[in-house]
Amino acid sequence: MLSDLLNVLYPPVCCGCRNLLGTGERVICTQCRHELALTNYHLYRETEAASKFSGRLELAFVSCFVYFSKSNIAQKLIHELKYKGQQQIGELFAYWYAADLKQVPALEQVDYVIPVPLHRRRLRERGYNQVDRFAQTLASALGATYNDTLLLRNSYRKTLTTKNKSERLGQAGGIFGLNPFSDTPPGHYLLVDDVLTTGSTLTQCGQVLSRIPGVKLSIVTMAMSV
Numbered sequence: 103m104l105s106d107l108l109n110v111l112y113p114p115v116c117c118g119c120r121n122l123l124g125t126g127e128r129v130i131c132t133q134c135r136h137e138l139a140l141t142n143y144h145l146y147r148e149t150e151a152a153s154k155f156s157g158r159l160e161l162a163f164v165s166c167f168v169y170f171s172k173s174n175i176a177q178k179l180i181h182e183l184k185y186k187g188q189q190q191i192g193e194l195f196a197y198w199y200a201a202d203l204k205q206v207p208a209l210e211q212v213d214y215v216i217p218v219p220l221h222r223r224r225l226r227e228r229g230y231n232q233v234d235r236f237a238q239t240l241a242s243a244l245g246a247t248y249n250d251t252l253l254l255r256n257s258y259r260k261t262l263t264t265k266n267k268s269e270r271l272g273q274a275g276g277i278f279g280l281n282p283f284s285d286t287p288p289g290h291y292l293l294v295d296d297v298l299t300t301g302s303t304l305t306q307c308g309q310v311l312s313r314i315p316g317v318k319l320s321i322v323t324m325a326m327s328v
């Protein structure tokens with residue numbers, strides 16, 4: 103009753119195109135869903151995503167759900183997720199992608215799902231980490247433990263453009279760190295982010311997680327920028 107009334111007062115619209123959602127549609131309409139350009143990277147070993155980490159990180163598996171480009175539907179949806187509080191988009195992406203990821207032998211045993219953290223100041227400003235719902239939903243679908251307290255972001259600044267290259271490299275190592283109060287058992291850690299661009303943030307996070315004795319590391323993101 104109440105939900106019927108709310109639907110009349112605030113009819114649910116698609117987060118992608120703003121058209122009214124039809125019966126059975128949730129968050130995103132069928133047309134926008136079909137517009138998402140799937141990478142299908144989970145089916146291959148040699149991919150553009152994997153090449154971004156080659157020689158930088160030892161990874162068991164790396165994949166991205168969809169392609170992200172200027173003004174495409176993925177870009178619109180992730181903008182809604184990141185800046186408009188539409189966190190259900192992350193959840194939906196994870197539901198859809200988990201169905202594929204569960205078929206991947208390399209992900210049969212995932213122990214921990216770790217979101218790329220925001221600095222606590224950014225978290226306060228935004229009120230949420232845009233990666234959390236995606237990461238949480240993937241963790242429960244894969245039977246893994248979600249852990250958003252192990253990896254910490256120490257630096258507020260995202261880019262270090264004023265430094266020269268060697269200073270940047272020197273400082274980059276310190277942006278992320280392991281929480282000294284967290285347990286770090288051996289196991290398969292799946293690191294999760296929203297958009298893979300150059301891979302430098304994920305590489306820095308991955309290098310920190312690689313310090314855990316007996317760690318196996320994989321990466322999944324919602325999208326890859328092309």
Ligand SMILES: [Zn+2]
Nearest residue numbers: 116119131134
């Ligand atoms: Zn739509």
